[in-house]
Amino acid sequence: MIEVSNLTIRKWIDFLFQIVGLLILFLALVTLLSLILDLSTKGLHRIDWAFMTHFPSRFPERAGILSAWVGSLLVILLTSFFVIPLGIAAGIYLEEYAPKNFFSTFIELNIVNLAGIPSITFGLMALGFFVYTLNFGQSILTAGLTLSLLVLPIIIVTTREAIRTIPQTIREAAFGLGASRWQVIQHHVLPYSSGGILTGVIIALSRAIGETAPLITIGALTFIAFLPPNPLGTDQNFYDWIFSPFTVLPIQMFNWVSRPQSEFHVNAAATGLILLLLTLVLNAVAIFIRFRFRRRIKW
Amino acid sequence: MVEILKKEILRSDVRNLSFSYGDKKVLKNINLPIADNKVTALIGPSGCGKTTLLRCFNRMHDLYKSTHYEGEIILFPEGINIISAKLDPIEVRMKIGMVFQKPNPFPKSIFENVSYGLKVRGIRKSSFIKDKSEKALKQAGLWEEVKDRLHQPATSLSGGQQQRLCIARALATDPEILLLDEPTSALDPISTAHIEKLIVDLKSTVTIVIVTHNLHQAARVSDSTAFMYLGEMVEFGTTNQIFTNPQQKRTENYITGRFG
Known part of the structure; x- marks a missing residue:
């Protein structure tokens, strides 16, 4: 020995x-x-009912965050609408369909690069492209699209990582029974990787909800005393709200912190708590969905 | 060598099959008749190409790039060439089932596993699916063990049960040929014996091609045996003849354990 x-x-x-x-x-x-x-x-x-249901005001004790939390929710809603299907689809394509050649390697490299670009750069790009070229204005739509681009790489990368953990033997079992590529993805790849994908979605949306810089760049207002048009209202189109000007919680918070009066700083702290709470609620929803997905899968 | 099987009906016939990964030729000019409702065993040392040959039958290689077939594998009675580039591999796989080395049940329920081939084919009628699944599980000798827990996860079964579930899953769609790729190499002796008995029972309903590392297993379950070495078909004959009276020196050396 x-x-x-x-x-x-x-x-x-x-x-x-x-x-x-x-x-x-x-x-x-x-x-x-x-x-x-x-x-x-x-x-x-x-934090009380009045704080949640009042618009901002120049009197700190009367100021509320109604427009900010509604704005945050709507922006996140649009962001999710764009980025979740797009990111997952791109991840699936790159992992399951794309041939491994120079072109796909180039795309992969750039997605990783994209994740490292400072968010304000996305804001500048969005200002030039969405606001002025496409004329979307300083709207919720522009904000949703901008944040989608910002967090898209996160979802693509985590989707690919999640898909990669599925053993090849499982794919071969399904192909061996005569499944088509899409059936393998729909019945096996997506369900088995849904946990990992949803984790990516949580990270991405949490990042998006706290972003301030790109939204200031595209011209989100810091003082909004009205709500976007009600989609169910009679005198406007259903989708009018997406072209409405907006503010979001972090911008409202930033605005109040930069005021000299200390009463506004209290408002900023309260807003910060609400933002934290909103993030936690979003995460909880995603974790619940993930749990539902995983319940029927037993490795 | 075809004379040996002259009296048999052929289910498939491999003719001058070569297969390569990129520039590397791993199967060289293989000829092999597969008799209907018989068990054909492919034996040979590691890396001889027996699994590669088996995976040609259901076009598994098409999932990976730079793979290339030459020659023909004719499937009877249709008379189609399985490896023809014009034939969609999905159509081939719907006719030919496969069971893999390690049990690979889907992480779903037992029932979802056994009925998956039917789901893929768009069959919705639940009474039909139930009957087919039950029949397949009975064929695989698993029904009695799982009939009360069909909706429990397949991964709760033991390794041997999982492999029989994989066999049932392949049988549920009435394949013309069942490919078994070392189906017992990851199993204990009792489960192995169970599956070997199953193979012998199954040949009345399906043609079986089995790859095995275990010479005794080939001797026990197969009707004819093909010995492969370095990508070539060295010898093919009835199992009895290969094991008792091999014609080739290399076959004899392998059977008697001088190499491999």
């Missing part, structure tokens, strides 16, 4: 790594908790 002298050291290194890992985790959690605690102590008392 070979003489072993380093077992104690190896065990120590194991132990050390656990401690370091635990400390880092703790640090991350404490940061998040202190952030929430800080926002809560400053802003929680400000």
